[in-house]
Amino acid sequence: MLRHAGFEGRIDIVNPSHAEIAGIDCVPTIDDLPDAPDAAFLNVNRHLTIEAVAALARREAGGAVCFAAGFGEMGENGKSLQGKLVAVAGDLAIVGPNSNGLLNRLDRLALWPMNDHEPYAVESGAAIISQSGGIAYAFVRDRRQVRAAVVASTGNQALLDVADWLAVLGEDPRITTIGIFLEGPGNVAELSEAAKVTRARGVPVVVLKSGRSALGAEMALTHTGSMAGDDHLFDALCDRLGFTRVHTLPQLLETLKAMNVWRGRLTGNRMTVLTASGASRALFADAAADAGLALPAPSAATAASLRKQLPEFAHVSNPLDHNAAYTGMVGLSLENEPALYECFRTMLADGYDIGVMNSDGGDGPLGSPSLKAWVRAARDTGVASALVTTMPDSISENAHRVCRENGIAALHGLEDGIAAIAAVVRHSQRLATAADGDIGLPEAVTADCESQIIDEWRSKAALEAAGLPFPARRMVVRDEVAAAAAAIGFPVVLKAVSPLLLHKNRIGAVAVGLADDAALAGALDRMEQALCAAGIEPDGFLIEKMVSGVAAEIIVGVKASRIYGHALVIGAGGVNVEHLKDSAVLLLPATRAMIEAAIAGLRTAAGLSEQARKRLADIAEAVAVYAVTNRHTLVSLDINPVIVTREGDAVAVDALIETRATA
Numbered sequence: 300m301l302r303h304a305g306f307e308g309r310i311d312i313v314n315p316s317h318a319e320i321a322g323i324d325c326v327p328t329i330d331d332l333p334d335a336p337d338a339a340f341l342n343v344n345r346h347l348t349i350e351a352v353a354a355l356a357r358r359e360a361g362g363a364v365c366f367a368a369g370f371g372e373m374g375e376n377g378k379s380l381q382g383k384l385v386a387v388a389g390d391l392a393i394v395g396p397n398s399n400g401l402l403n404r405l406d407r408l409a410l411w412p413m414n415d416h417e418p419y420a421v422e423s424g425a426a427i428i429s430q431s432g433g434i435a436y437a438f439v440r441d442r443r444q445v446r447a448a449v450v451a452s453t454g455n456q457a458l459l460d461v462a463d464w465l466a467v468l469g470e471d472p473r474i475t476t477i478g479i480f481l482e483g484p485g486n487v488a489e490l491s492e493a494a495k496v497t498r499a500r501g502v503p504v505v506v507l508k509s510g511r512s513a514l515g516a517e518m519a520l521t522h523t524g525s526m527a528g529d530d531h532l533f534d535a536l537c538d539r540l541g542f543t544r545v546h547t548l549p550q551l552l553e554t555l556k557a558m559n560v561w562r563g564r565l566t567g568n569r570m571t572v573l574t575a576s577g578a579s580r581a582l583f584a585d586a587a588a589d590a591g592l593a594l595p596a597p598s599a600a601t602a603a604s605l606r607k608q609l610p611e612f613a614h615v616s617n618p619l620d621h622n623a624a625y626t627g628m629v630g631l632s633l634e635n636e637p638a639l640y641e642c643f644r645t646m647l648a649d650g651y652d653i654g655v656m657n658s659d660g661g662d663g664p665l666g667s668p669s670l671k672a673w674v675r676a677a678r679d680t681g682v683a684s685a686l687v688t689t690m691p692d693s694i695s696e697n698a699h700r701v702c703r704e705n706g707i708a709a710l711h712g713l714e715d716g717i718a719a720i721a722a723v724v725r726h727s728q729r730l731a732t733a734a735d736g737d738i739g740l741p742e743a744v745t746a747d748c749e750s751q752i753i754d755e756w757r758s759k760a761a762l763e764a765a766g767l768p769f770p771a772r773r774m775v776v777r778d779e780v781a782a783a784a785a786a787i788g789f790p791v792v793l794k795a796v797s798p799l800l801l802h803k804n805r806i807g808a809v810a811v812g813l814a815d816d817a818a819l820a821g822a823l824d825r826m827e828q829a830l831c832a833a834g835i836e837p838d839g840f841l842i843e844k845m846v847s848g849v850a851a852e853i854i855v856g857v858k859a860s861r862i863y864g865h866a867l868v869i870g871a872g873g874v875n876v877e878h879l880k881d882s883a884v885l886l887l888p889a890t891r892a893m894i895e896a897a898i899a900g901l902r903t904a905a906g907l908s909e910q911a912r913k914r915l916a917d918i919a920e921a922v923a924v925y926a927v928t929n930r931h932t933l934v935s936l937d938i939n940p941v942i943v944t945r946e947g948d949a950v951a952v953d954a955l956i957e958t959r960a961t962a
Contacts (some may be wrong), residue, residue: 300340301416304402305408306940313351329354339363340410341402345370345380348396353387362392362399364410371396371455385457386626398454400430402439405448407472409550411894417441424448425471425555428464429480430456434548438478442692443552444699445559448474462489465504475556479542480552481508484929487536487863487886488900491740494540503726504542505557508533512814532863535884537740539917541729543722549691553710553719560708561683563730565723567652572659572687573619573643575633579689579713580618586714590721592653594618601649608642618657619646636668647684653720655682657713659693660691666701673790674705685709687716724799740886741930743864750934752798756841758954762938765928766921767951772843780823781816783842790814792843793953795820795830795837801955806833812845847951850911851903852940855919857887857926859934867894869919871903871926871938888927907943915941915948932958 417872677684691712710716807829810822854872872884882908883897
């Protein structure tokens with residue numbers, strides 16, 4: 300493998316059964332090596348792997364790839380063996396176990412189990428980090444011309460994990476983009492520290508994680524022992540660290556190529572598409588709409604110029620089906636490069652941020668006439684441009700080369716290509732608007748223990764002390780309800796209080812808009828009947844001033860994850876919170892700017908005044924601070940709803956805290 304990769308350094312082989320392999324003398328044991336190796340590839344069973352690692356550690360070797368499986372991914376016995384491996388490793392850097400190793404085309408190094416890779420060298424390019432050896436194999440055999448500079452298979456990550464690889468590769472000036480295949484995020488605090496390296500250098504990171512479904516998460520756990528965790532929290536992690544998330548392997552490959560060409564240059568989303576197919580025109584329009592890319596119509600001047608160039612039956616639009624003939628040098632045809640160039644240049648020069656030529660051809664030493672015309676038009680207009688095929692895997696190797704040499708992104712497949720372009724736009728816009736601030740995350744609190752619910756009265760008292768505004772209220776026994784309402788002033792809200800009442804509306808433990816004594820008495824009777832039917836004896840009743848003039852109901856909450864730590868959730872609230880699907884998630888701690896940006900992105904908040912958004916942000920920020928302060932005991936926190944009034948105020952009217960149970 301090393302020779303196949305072009306490695307020119309010294310190679311030693313340890314093999315007790317052979318005196319020579321491939322012209323290289325063998326020694327029977329690691330102790331017989333003339334010098335401590337810089338790196339080793341261990342292709343032996345799991346028990347011999349532990350012995351070999353111990354021997355390499357004694358020799359003070361640099362590091363080792365452990366190819367053997369059957370460790371932490373194989374239950375308690377495997378975990379025990381992995382623990383022994385770590386114990387004997389000492390300061391030795393261990394890749395794996397259950398790892399295929401490292402392919403490094405920058406330095407022509409292959410600590411890799413097969414000769415399945417093309418032995419070319421590169422001076423710079425993308426790096427790919429994969430938890431899965433099988434997926435790493437697929438990346439190495441890639442025919443989509445990502446031309447990865449480095450492919451690293453991390454395996455079980457007993458010592459070196461994705462964060463370690465990310466930090467090291469992120470510092471290498473030869474690495475232009477990093478792709479990651481994850482089965483679980485691992486230690487998010489360490490990952491956030493590594494992300495500071497890539498963020499400082501402006502290196503795009505594209506991430507694909509398996510385990511979005513329940514079955515997928517189970518498969519990830521049994522494969523490498525990785526916990527996938529809540530998928531929404533992983534989205535929040537990617538947003539926090541500036542990672543671009545994709546959902547398929549083709550999207551990962553195409554996005555890496557697009558990032559490698561454009562990096563942070565696509566801050567605008569105005570795209571034009573030129574094709575020779577009416578059907579493709581419609582498909583591109585659908586894909587662009589799904590991806591959030593704009594397709595503005597050509598200006599009147601551009602449309603007039605195009606009508607003189609196109610066949611009389613062609614319709615000027617964006618996407619543009621230019622209806623070029625297949626042959627001929629008179630008029631617009633796929634053989635007439637000058638005519639194609641003028642058409643392409645005219646469209647690209649109309650103020651677009653991105654240009655896409657749709658073609659499934661491109662053969663010939665210099666590319667097809669269409670590709671040559673596209674390259675010239677892109678160069679002359681300076682518009683970021685791509686070649687996007689209708690079907691996947693239909694760009695020739697030669698067309699890839701032409702595009703690569705001319706700064707054109709060559710993207711396979713209509714949907715994946717457009718998704719990749721949109722991903723670069725989002726990444727570029729995030730870079731342009733990213734607020735200064737520490738993206739670091741604390742270690743998650745991982746201890747498993749019983750939890751307890753704090754009732755509404757005590758929850759509100761704790762949160763009010765932390766700065767949250769609540770309506771005037773009193774906690775009373777049944778006989779004091781009427782007097783409490785009179786003291787607060789009608790209209791009032793009546794609630795039963797008990798740690799057993801997690802969803803008061805569902806059993807009739809809340810009554811709102813009570814305007815007088817009669818309404819209050821009737822509501823109290825009905826509530827007592829409902830509580831009796833549910834078998835709940837309340838600790839008392841809460842009388843609270845009714846908030847009027849409601850403009851919006853918002854939920855502000857916190858959930859704790861043993862993987863991601865604490866997360867702040869802000870979204871559409873009220874009784875229909877589970878059906879509205881309008882929320883934002885921020886991993887904590889979060890800055891005021893992060894919170895304000897999350898609120899601005901909610902559909903529910905679109906019509907709120909600036910003052911109302913500020914009041915809402917005040918509450919969310921106070922909740923975030925409370926959660927961070929109490930992170931070692933807080934399990935969850937739910938304020939639903941926060942009522943935003945038409946006058947621009949925001950008041951929390953319900954609260955529930957869940958904490959770790961005390962002994």
